[in-house]
Amino acid sequence: MTASAPAAAVLPVQRSDDLKTALRGDVLTFRGNPFLQPVDDCISFERDALVVMEEGRIVARGAARELLPTLEAGVEVAHYPDHLILPGFIDCHVHYPQTEMIAAFGEQLIDWLNRYTFVAEQGFADPEHAREVVKVFLAEQLRNGVTSSCVFGTVHAGAVDALFEEAACLDLRIMAGKVCMDRHAPEALLDTPLRAYEESRALIERWHGRGRAEYVITPRFAPTSSHGQLEMLGALAAEFPDVLIQSHVSENLDEVAWVAQLFPACQDYTRVYERYGLLRPRAIYGHGIHLSEDELAAFHASGASLAHCPTSNFFLGSGCLNARRVCRAERPVKLGLGTDIGAGTSFSMLQTMNEAYKAAQFHGQPLTAAQAFYLATRGGAEALGIAQRVGSVEVGMEADLAVLDLRSTPLLDYRMRYVRDLDETLFVQMMLGDDRAIAATYVAGKAAHAR
Numbered sequence: 521m522t523a524s525a526p527a528a529a530v531l532p533v534q535r536s537d538d539l540k541t542a543l544r545g546d547v548l549t550f551r552g553n554p555f556l557q558p559v560d561d562c563i564s565f566e567r568d569a570l571v572v573m574e575e576g577r578i579v580a581r582g583a584a585r586e587l588l589p590t591l592e593a594g595v596e597v598a599h600y601p602d603h604l605i606l607p608g609f610i611d612c613h614v615h616y617p618q619t620e621m622i623a624a625f626g627e628q629l630i631d632w633l634n635r636y637t638f639v640a641e642q643g644f645a646d647p648e649h650a651r652e653v654v655k656v657f658l659a660e661q662l663r664n665g666v667t668s669s670c671v672f673g674t675v676h677a678g679a680v681d682a683l684f685e686e687a688a689c690l691d692l693r694i695m696a697g698k699v700c701m702d703r704h705a706p707e708a709l710l711d712t713p714l715r716a717y718e719e720s721r722a723l724i725e726r727w728h729g730r731g732r733a734e735y736v737i738t739p740r741f742a743p744t745s746s747h748g749q750l751e752m753l754g755a756l757a758a759e760f761p762d763v764l765i766q767s768h769v770s771e772n773l774d775e776v777a778w779v780a781q782l783f784p785a786c787q788d789y790t791r792v793y794e795r796y797g798l799l800r801p802r803a804i805y806g807h808g809i810h811l812s813e814d815e816l817a818a819f820h821a822s823g824a825s826l827a828h829c830p831t832s833n834f835f836l837g838s839g840c841l842n843a844r845r846v847c848r849a850e851r852p853v854k855l856g857l858g859t860d861i862g863a864g865t866s867f868s869m870l871q872t873m874n875e876a877y878k879a880a881q882f883h884g885q886p887l888t889a890a891q892a893f894y895l896a897t898r899g900g901a902e903a904l905g906i907a908q909r910v911g912s913v914e915v916g917m918e919a920d921l922a923v924l925d926l927r928s929t930p931l932l933d934y935r936m937r938y939v940r941d942l943d944e945t946l947f948v949q950m951m952l953g954d955d956r957a958i959a960a961t962y963v964a965g966k967a968a969h970a971r
């Protein structure tokens with residue numbers, strides 16, 4: 521182990537075998553935040569490196585010519601010339617049950633929820649249906665190099681069990697929760713304050729900290745939870761101070777106006793969550809497009825995070841997040857990227873970076889390639905409070921990796937001839953790359969996808 525091994529306690533990774541293996545190629549990872557520090561201080565790029573993995577962790581990383589002679593005979597080395605070895609991508613906000621209704625035409629948030637989402641989610645009362653969708657969902661994530669995600673289920677506890685069970689079979693670091701809502705949705709999708717509390721609590725006891733699973737307390741968003749339910753979920757959050765919380769905030773202007781009507785005593789949307797004890801470190805909120813400066817300051821002060829979901833924001837016409845404003849050095853808010861399937865239109869984090877760049881362009885504050893790749897890896901890990909475990913290619917980290925083929929399509933192959941440096945390489949990949957660019961995905965040191 522080297523000095524870069526994280527000091528914090530880590531959950532045990534359960535593995536069926538403990539074979540040592542290695543990947544060889546160019547390695548890119550982040551050691552700092554390129555929104556706050558000069559890029560050269562936070563990016564780590566090493567040509568022809570070796571990443572050695574054992575028992576689900578990275579046990580060595582360095583120049584291939586130095587490390588290769590130290591490997592025991594028989595250690596398998598997968599060589600990826602002309603590829604980039606990255607931390608596995610982190611999807612900070614995604615709804616697995618919406619996989620079946622991705623790309624549903626023509627509505628904005630509230631109508632889209634009523635017309636498509638709330639119809640599809642009723643099918644998840646059947647755990648077998650849930651399991652079928654989970655399998656498609658996880659396979660898509662792995663095809664796209666996503667190795668950790670923070671996932672919404674439906675109101676049904678069994679649909680969350682199905683996700684945790686399948687993720688455990690793959691040894692994925694997964695964070696997920698049962699959606700809680702007791703109003704403003706079809707009867708079949710409503711729980712009550714007490715049921716939301718009891719079912720969430722039982723799921724915490726069943727899954728939180730088991731293998732690589734973590735539970736997430738999940739009120740859908742303020743309009744679908746009564747005061748009583750938000751109070752119960754705040755009490756649950758207080759009982760389990762290390763458990764993640766996820767929801768939505770300030771996605772769409774009609775939604776913001778509706779929240780103001782429903783919670784007249786609260787100064788703004790953010791203060792609704794704050795009032796119930798749901799704004800704290802490891803609480804992550806999707807979108808936040810229309811947050812005021814004052815609300816962003818509240819996010820910063822509380823340690824809560826935002827998930828930027830640009831493909832979804834464009835799809836539903838919600839607006840464009842100004843990521844650089846969110847991350848501003850005077851009061852930085854922790855930010856990750858989310859696909860927000862099924863309002864989001866792609867499982868690809870490269871395509872999500874592409875759209876994040878375009879959203880920022882509307883504000884005249886374009887994201888750099890380094891900032892975008894940071895958000896999709898270490899930034900997401902920081903936003904979810906898992907950066908001591910995943911999100912970097914360093915000794916001691918869990919061995920979750922994505923291998924990017926830099927010439928995955930005829931156009932990329934051609935375009936790469938004219939690329940001058942690393943920065944341009946990364947930018948071209950995030951604009952033109954998609955699932956085809958993911959040559960392989962490694963989960964806890966094991967190949968989980970190979971193209």
Ligand SMILES: [Zn+2]
Nearest residue numbers: 615768806860
């Ligand atoms: Zn969402």
